[in-house]
Amino acid sequence: MNRNLYFNILRYDPEQPDIEPYMQSYLLKETERMTLFIALNRLREEQDASLKFDFCCRAGICGACAMVINGRPGLACHTQTKDLPAIINLLPLPFFKLIGDLSVDTGIWFREMNRQVESWIHTKEVFDPQASEQRMDNSTAEQIYELERCIECGCCLAACGTARMREDFLGAAGLNRIGRFLLDPRDQRNEQDFFQLIGSDRGIFGCMGLLACEDVCPKHLPLQDQLGFIRRKMGLRALHNLFKR
Amino acid sequence: MQEVITTDMLCIGAGLAGERVAIETAKAGFNTICLSLVPARRSHSAAAQGGMQAALGNCAMGEGDNPDVHFADTVKGSDWGCDQEVARLFCETAPIAIRQLAHWGVPWNRVEPGEDGYFQGGKKYSKTEKSENAGLITARNFGGTAKWRTCYTSDGTGHTMLFTMDNKATQAGIDIHDRCEAVALLHDGTRCFGAVARCMRTGRLRIYYAKAVLIASGGFGRIYRESTNAVICTGGGQAICLDTGIVQLGNMEAIQFHPTGVVPGNILVTEGCRGDGGVLLDVDKKRFMHIYEPAKAELASRDVVSRRMTEHIRAGKGVPSPYGEHLWLDIGHLGAKHINTRLREVEEICTNFLGVDPITQLIPVRPTQHYSMGGVRTDKHGKAYGLKGLFAAGEAACWDMHGFNRLGGNSLAETVVAGMIVGQSCVRFLKGESACFDTGIANEQCRNVQQRIHTLVAGNGREKAFSLRNEMQDVMMEGVGIFRNELGLSNAYTRLEELHARAASLKLASNGCGANAELSLALQLRGLIRLALCVTKGALERTESRGSHAREDYPERNDRDWLVRTLSRWDVDNDHPCLDYEPASRVWEIPPGDRGYGGGTVISTDSTNKKEASE
Numbered sequence: 001m002n003r004n005l006y007f008n009i010l011r012y013d014p015e016q017p018d019i020e021p022y023m024q025s026y027l028l029k030e031t032e033r034m035t036l037f038i039a040l041n042r043l044r045e046e047q048d049a050s051l052k053f054d055f056c057c058r059a060g061i062c063g064a065c066a067m068v069i070n071g072r073p074g075l076a077c078h079t080q081t082k083d084l085p086a087i088i089n090l091l092p093l094p095f096f097k098l099i100g101d102l103s104v105d106t107g108i109w110f111r112e113m114n115r116q117v118e119s120w121i122h123t124k125e126v127f128d129p130q131a132s133e134q135r136m137d138n139s140t141a142e143q144i145y146e147l148e149r150c151i152e153c154g155c156c157l158a159a160c161g162t163a164r165m166r167e168d169f170l171g172a173a174g175l176n177r178i179g180r181f182l183l184d185p186r187d188q189r190n191e192q193d194f195f196q197l198i199g200s201d202r203g204i205f206g207c208m209g210l211l212a213c214e215d216v217c218p219k220h221l222p223l224q225d226q227l228g229f230i231r232r233k234m235g236l237r238a239l240h241n242l243f244k245r
Numbered sequence: 246m247q248e249v250i251t252t253d254m255l256c257i258g259a260g261l262a263g264e265r266v267a268i269e270t271a272k273a274g275f276n277t278i279c280l281s282l283v284p285a286r287r288s289h290s291a292a293a294q295g296g297m298q299a300a301l302g303n304c305a306m307g308e309g310d311n312p313d314v315h316f317a318d319t320v321k322g323s324d325w326g327c328d329q330e331v332a333r334l335f336c337e338t339a340p341i342a343i344r345q346l347a348h349w350g351v352p353w354n355r356v357e358p359g360e361d362g363y364f365q366g367g368k369k370y371s372k373t374e375k376s377e378n379a380g381l382i383t384a385r386n387f388g389g390t391a392k393w394r395t396c397y398t399s400d401g402t403g404h405t406m407l408f409t410m411d412n413k414a415t416q417a418g419i420d421i422h423d424r425c426e427a428v429a430l431l432h433d434g435t436r437c438f439g440a441v442a443r444c445m446r447t448g449r450l451r452i453y454y455a456k457a458v459l460i461a462s463g464g465f466g467r468i469y470r471e472s473t474n475a476v477i478c479t480g481g482g483q484a485i486c487l488d489t490g491i492v493q494l495g496n497m498e499a500i501q502f503h504p505t506g507v508v509p510g511n512i513l514v515t516e517g518c519r520g521d522g523g524v525l526l527d528v529d530k531k532r533f534m535h536i537y538e539p540a541k542a543e544l545a546s547r548d549v550v551s552r553r554m555t556e557h558i559r560a561g562k563g564v565p566s567p568y569g570e571h572l573w574l575d576i577g578h579l580g581a582k583h584i585n586t587r588l589r590e591v592e593e594i595c596t597n598f599l600g601v602d603p604i605t606q607l608i609p610v611r612p613t614q615h616y617s618m619g620g621v622r623t624d625k626h627g628k629a630y631g632l633k634g635l636f637a638a639g640e641a642a643c644w645d646m647h648g649f650n651r652l653g654g655n656s657l658a659e660t661v662v663a664g665m666i667v668g669q670s671c672v673r674f675l676k677g678e679s680a681c682f683d684t685g686i687a688n689e690q691c692r693n694v695q696q697r698i699h700t701l702v703a704g705n706g707r708e709k710a711f712s713l714r715n716e717m718q719d720v721m722m723e724g725v726g727i728f729r730n731e732l733g734l735s736n737a738y739t740r741l742e743e744l745h746a747r748a749a750s751l752k753l754a755s756n757g758c759g760a761n762a763e764l765s766l767a768l769q770l771r772g773l774i775r776l777a778l779c780v781t782k783g784a785l786e787r788t789e790s791r792g793s794h795a796r797e798d799y800p801e802r803n804d805r806d807w808l809v810r811t812l813s814r815w816d817v818d819n820d821h822p823c824l825d826y827e828p829a830s831r832v833w834e835i836p837p838g839d840r841g842y843g844g845g846t847v848i849s850t851d852s853t854n855k856k857e858a859s860e
Contacts, residue, residue, distance in 0.1 A: 013759050049753065049763040052760050136380050
């Protein structure tokens with residue numbers, strides 16, 4: 001405790017393109033139970049009001065504050081400084097468009113992904129306000145929730161080898177989203193429909209199986225199992241399509 | 246030149262309420278845009294863990310539940326401060342709203358038939374779920390309810406509802422302009438026709454023209470230092486309404502403290518912890534709530550539990566810590582399986598932020614600012630008082646089904662129920678309206694904002710935005726907290742007036758370019774302090790105790806003089822709010838009476854001296 005913490009933070013403002021990106025150093029005294037949320041806000045309030053970074057819920061549930069912390073993508077709000085060395089290097093997440101310093105544009109990317117994978121229940125049934133709800137096994141509901149817990153922080157994409165090479169890759173977040181709807185009995189899409197969405201290199205066949213996505217997922221989603229599951233399903237569907245011709 | 250965008254419906258806020266209204270207007274064929282400070286799915290709605298109340302009566306302990314029981318709970322919870330017409334409408338619609346969400350994809354937890362154990366007050370009981378109800382939406386226990394009525398998806402209810410809602414919004418083709426903050430409303434004194442907004446990517450201003458505008462920007466908890474609210478809950482929507490000098494805010498003094506904010510950090514752990522059988526312990530690791538509240542114990546309403554906790558700490562039973570005194574929340578006896586599934590977020594919050602394992606260790610908690618019952622006063626259709634074409638819904642609004650205390654699970658329910666009802670009312674309005682946008686007024690408003698920014702960047706002010714904000718938050722914590730009195734409130738009011746004056750001469754330390762957070766705060770600050778002044782003045786004037794508003798010097802609930810809703814307005818160029826009052830409800834389906842918890846005496850409506858309220 002009472003360590004001197006040295007923060008090296010990437011600085012760049014796309015609104016001022018003449019100034020090249022550079023690393024800026026700050027010194028801060030560590031306090032008890034300090035998180036990066038506390039530290040960054042203190043830096044901005046006490047030392048440099050121009051620092052750009054994002055926090056929203058500051059409680060690990062909204063995904064706003066993902067950044068690369070000493071080389072590893074993670075949520076800044078629930079990272080405690082006591083778990084880090086005295087030199088802390090902070091970079092914005094790669095893959096996403098930079099807004100400034102540590103702030104990146106995850107919103108636009110995820111919105112587009114949701115649109116592309118048609119991230120909603122596809123059903124022909126019309127809602128009847130007078131009727132009771134459709135029944136569902138509690139275990140099914142819990143399985144869906146298990147995948148629905150993704151907070152769209154972008155860590156999985158930031159850690160993904162394929163995403164570094166092709167910007168149209170849907171990544172673990174996108175494929176997990178498909179897995180969620182594949183499981184849901186309310187969604188009337190069949191395997192062929194899903195194949196159309198993700199049966200390509202920008203979808204499930206682009207994954208190189210490096211599995212860093214699961215390593216860095218702050219919500220500990222079973223991304224590895226999901227990728228395997230969808231890959232098998234879509235692989236079989238691909239063979240099926242091949243022989244049908 | 247400013248970018249100009251024209252639409253039919255402009256929703257300021259893209260949380261559950263904003264998007265639910267947007268879906269209604271988009272489905273009716275109107276162009277709809279939502280503005281949001283953050284990507285829509287990061288809205289504070291996502292943080293709600295515990296659940297949504299709807300009287301389905303599917304689970305064993307919810308048997309016999311119906312909207313009448315829900316209504317009675319809500320009215321009692323509000324301490325008879327709510328609008329009973331609205332509360333009735335709300336309770337009748339909640340079951341439809343939740344079933345619609347099930348249809349749209351929310352993975353609600355379901356009834357599992359058979360015998361099952363549950364905890365209450367630290368003791369284990371047993372219940373049997375009927376096989377004919379298997380697979381229907383189940384519910385958990387929450388404070389202040391006669392039945393188990395709070396429907397949930399583990400403890401990520403807000404998250405699943407918001408993601409489902411945003412899915413639906415994406416499907417409906419609604420435009421979400423995220424990282425965009427409304428900084429002024431466009432109006433001609435009678436009609437609202439859009440807003441000036443600031444892009445938080447580039448810092449540039451935009452004019453939005455709209456036939457109807459909705460305020461659904463959430464609460465303003467960030468006027469307090471210790472708040473469970475997300476850092477974006479700065480009351481921007483209420484503030485730009487106040488700036489019109491016309492629109493009124495309702496019951497701003499009604500501020501809810503939640504019993505279980507964690508220490509330190511002020512992150513909320515859900516009421517589901519107590520609902521599922523968790524207990525509060527003091528420094529001696531002894532339960533105490535049942536001593537104060539024999540009937541309801543840990544499951545009295547939030548205002549009552551928060552006050553009792555504070556009283557208990559004052560009686561010397563708090564646990565000392567470097568962050569001040571706190572109490573313990575014990576959920577360990579619920580077992581690892583329960584905690585790792587239905588209270589998993591709680592488990593993560595405890596491990597990540599406190600280094601506490603809630604299965605084997607106690608959680609340090611104390612009451613923390615949580616919810617703003619007050620907000621933009623609307624009628625039962627969601628129309629804001631004062632300006633035609635302006636609507637409000639969700640926490641930003643004072644639609645007023647919460648009165649002076651909101652029950653847990655009623656805010657998620659309100660967002661979607663109000664979303665449906667206010668959404669339909671927006672549709673009716675849009676169908677009857679042709680557009681009339683006054684470009685002169687819009688350009689002038691835009692120039693005003695530009696001038697404010699210019700002064701902040703280049704002017705000769707000397708005050709710092711961050712420090713003024715911190716001072717304001719401390720004033721609110723000290724003087725306008727759980728217990729209030731004349732001296733504390735009038736001191737707070739004087740100090741806030743000083744801060745309001747000082748906020749007129751801010752100066753940025755940075756250049757204010759692009760996505761600059763200091764500039765955002767500097768632009769918000771005047772509004773924040775004005776909201777704080779409305780809260781404090783309302784509390785100072787209200788010489789009674791009702792729901793969350795507890796005056797030590799006026800401990801009675803005074804129905805004779807105070808069965809009214811406070812309305813605050815801020816005349817342009819004034820330096821203080823003007824208060825007015827209206828009856829709390831036009832309809833009294835349940836006449837004022839005893840809540841059944843919380844104790845305290847009531848000065849009844851029909852007498853000049855104290856006596857029990859009659860039925």
